Amino acid sequence: MAEEPEVTEARDPAPYDLVIRRAHVFDGHQARAGLHDVAVHGGQIAAVSAEPLRGSREVDAAEGWVMPGLIDTHLHFYDVRAVSDQESVQAFEDNELPGRLDLFLQHGITTIKSVGDPTGGILRTRAEIAAGALRGPRLLATGCGITGRDGHPAATIFGDNPWARARFTAEIDSVQQMRDVVHALADQKVDAIKLLSEGACACPGSPQYVWRNAAFPVAVELERLPRDLLRAGIETGHERGLRVTVHTTQQVAAREAIEAGADGLEHGVTVEPITDHSLIDLMLERDITYTPTLWIHDEIHPDTRGNVKKVADAGVNIALGSDTFSGRGLFGANTLEEAELMVAAGMTPVQSLIAGTSSAARQCVRPDLGTVAPGKRADLIVLTADPTQDISNLRELSMTILNGEIVVDTSSPQGGIHQ
Incomplete structure (x- = not known):
């Protein structure tokens, strides 16, 4: 047996x-x-x-x-009012930066994306977080924002701060300069590229495109980034394997950015109602991500909420981005307010949660996150x-x-x- x-x-x-x-x-x-x-x-x-x-x-x-964990895809980390020379930068990094990073964790935000901070400083902060030398959320960064000569935010936010202007922004006025700047950022291993097509406020009744913000005393006349420069920045970013998003506020600028090959719109359309449904069709066709930043635009531009509902109802990809910056609200809490404002604009709670998780991860090209x-x-x-x-x-x-x-x-x- x-x-x-x-x-x-x-x-x-x-x-x-x-x-x-x-x-x-x-x-x-x-x-x-x-x-x-x-x-x-x-x-x-x-x-x-x-x-x-x-x-x-x-x-x-x-x-x-x-x-x-929530992902905030659009914020500005360094204090633009306090930073005006190397000594003030060091003071900010030593005294303010650690606490502000911790605020995100205290509010459930585990990834943040900086879209216009001084390149050297923000990449150094990214490296210190990754190495465990700093406690904070996962940090992604574009480095400085790229704009036209005397464009936003160089001539607006930093108009009276030349030291910061040269570090928070890159001003270009030729195709070759655009390509050189994008390559330089890619060489420093940024996570994405941000271009600025225009400013943040088209003032009604003005024949020119004028930027005005209640926090700053002077109105500044601006022009949009020329199409050839816009296209050069996007093409060069793509050549280096980087996602490129574009700061817009008007329908015509949003269309220009999409037709030039942009992957996403930062702010989208804020200063006017979206009346051109073919623009929304183009967003869907090109698989654009729309980041509405209601936290900063909701009270200033009354059409912003309606535009968010239009693109959400159409099925456009929406990513959460608060446009948090120093001096207003509280880091981390602003991100939660952005999620709430999306619902106030007509999105469902689930749509808002998707925008702050899987859709935000997609916008950041981080398939390992958000799910x-x-x-x-x-x-x-x-x-x-x-x-x-x-x-x-x-x-x-x-x-x-x-x-x-x-x-x-x-x-x-x-x-x-x-x-």
């Missing part, structure tokens, strides 16, 4: 680094039905399971919500209330997880963590 094979008791698999138990999940695209355990291992999401999972550390979400799924980067937030029904529940933050590590825990004194 054949000998029976020896039966050995199966051992439990090695536990995950972290398991968030009993959570509703918004995965970056939709809310999953039922409760799930989300497992993290080695900085990545390892499993999303309706069955219980074991971890070296376990967090009971208590039927709260897990979703990707709760195995293999994705474990940048997550845990909420105590449902953001898919009420977008303001983004403010009910229990935990922020970055690269698989709990970096913010507002729950119990023990943090809800079980060893």
